[in-house]
Amino acid sequence: MSIENFTAYNPTRLHFGVGIINKLGKSVSKYGNKVLLIYGKGSVKKYGYYNQVVSQLESSGMSVVEYSGIKPNPVIEDVNKAVELAQKEQVDVIVALGGGSVIDTAKVVSLAAGSAIDGWQIVKGNEKPGHAISLICVLTLAATGTEMNAAAVMQNHETGEKLGFVNSLSFPKESFLDPAFTLSVPKNYTAYGIVDLIAHALEAYFGEGEPSLTDRITFEIIKDAMEWGPQLLNDLNNIQLRANIMLDATLALNGLTQYGKKGGDWGVHAIGHELSLLYDLPHGATLSIAYIAWLKIQQDRIPDRIKKLGASLFGETSVDEIIDRLSSFFSKTDSPVSLSEVGIGEDQKQKIIDQMNSNLVSGMYHKLNDEDRKKLVELML
Ligand code: NZQ
Ligand code: ZN
Numbered sequence: 001m002s003i004e005n006f007t008a009y010n011p012t013r014l015h016f017g018v019g020i021i022n023k024l025g026k027s028v029s030k031y032g033n034k035v036l037l038i039y040g041k042g043s044v045k046k047y048g049y050y051n052q053v054v055s056q057l058e059s060s061g062m063s064v065v066e067y068s069g070i071k072p073n074p075v076i077e078d079v080n081k082a083v084e085l086a087q088k089e090q091v092d093v094i095v096a097l098g099g100g101s102v103i104d105t106a107k108v109v110s111l112a113a114g115s116a117i118d119g120w121q122i123v124k125g126n127e128k129p130g131h132a133i134s135l136i137c138v139l140t141l142a143a144t145g146t147e148m149n150a151a152a153v154m155q156n157h158e159t160g161e162k163l164g165f166v167n168s169l170s171f172p173k174e175s176f177l178d179p180a181f182t183l184s185v186p187k188n189y190t191a192y193g194i195v196d197l198i199a200h201a202l203e204a205y206f207g208e209g210e211p212s213l214t215d216r217i218t219f220e221i222i223k224d225a226m227e228w229g230p231q232l233l234n235d236l237n238n239i240q241l242r243a244n245i246m247l248d249a250t251l252a253l254n255g256l257t258q259y260g261k262k263g264g265d266w267g268v269h270a271i272g273h274e275l276s277l278l279y280d281l282p283h284g285a286t287l288s289i290a291y292i293a294w295l296k297i298q299q300d301r302i303p304d305r306i307k308k309l310g311a312s313l314f315g316e317t318s319v320d321e322i323i324d325r326l327s328s329f330f331s332k333t334d335s336p337v338s339l340s341e342v343g344i345g346e347d348q349k350q351k352i353i354d355q356m357n358s359n360l361v362s363g364m365y366h367k368l369n370d371e372d373r374k375k376l377v378e379l380m381l
Pocket of ligand 2 (some may be wrong): 144196199200269283
């Protein structure tokens, strides 16, 4: 047992509930008159969320310019184009309508356009922005927690990197979470969202520091998702279940699970990012594959920590059994637990090892070396 010093800060105003979008226009108008609306590849138009958002903005007297087409696992090129538009149109405020990819893009745009600094230099941490254009989020997919945190993740295929960064200027000013906006999320992405939120809780749990209360809170978030997640996957139109998972996802990565800790580990996310970069796999799918392999690597190094988790989640203290139970849970949600399940075979082994070695994939707390990375890839296949 030890006491870790920590600082807690979260300024995002969160609006949660059915019909909450009716407060959007009034809220956004506090930040200016000219809006840059950022969204993805079309689901928001297909399901009517776009119309609701635009009518809120226009009826509150705002003019709207748009940047759309953000892809899952977003790329820096879109940031650069949206920054140009934001600067040319001199927008006062950015509204992001979508999931993690759209919101993360909007976060980098708000920093880069607000500070006149190149977006990738911000992602790399080479330059520190001093100002951000105010960002308001309307979330359409429960998964990442980006709606209430200061992190963003971006891909750059030129440099061969998918990188996350945290900057306190990136907290959204306000976020609107209507579970009805997630009713249309297809089954596979609903499952990946459940895996992602559980992975966030696990990354926090396996980070540095073992505060008793925070461990318990973290277990409860995972248990809630494990109870409601499978039910939701059999009943995608159930708004109550959508709301349960939406709240789980936000609380798994808004700072709550970091109280009393130096920080999370994030080694599994680092592995997952390399897989997304190479094969454009959905983020959550990379995590169900990587977590099982990572736990097998760690099982002799941190058995007590794994046993404490297993005792709470499954009433089980055999490390092998705990890893099996988690793997079965992921499989039950139809999320992959091996690369072969997503069509990636032995012939890709060296390529993945080289990619992981070139970016020195590791955790913040549980460090991984070349030998670990090789074993991880073998375990993932
Ligand atoms: O592009 P559209 O047409 O909108 O379709 C999207 C996309 O194809 C679709 N979708 C979203 N909302 C929908 C919907 N389809 C129907 N109905 C809706 N309501 O879902 C697909 C996936 O969207 P995406 O935004 O990529 O998913 P997610 O929210 O899982 O975000 C993943 C990204 O977030 C990063 C990941 O690395 C990945 O790049 N992360 C960000 C974090 C953060 N900022 O804190 C933490 C996470 O660990 C994660 O790394
Ligand atoms: Zn994640």
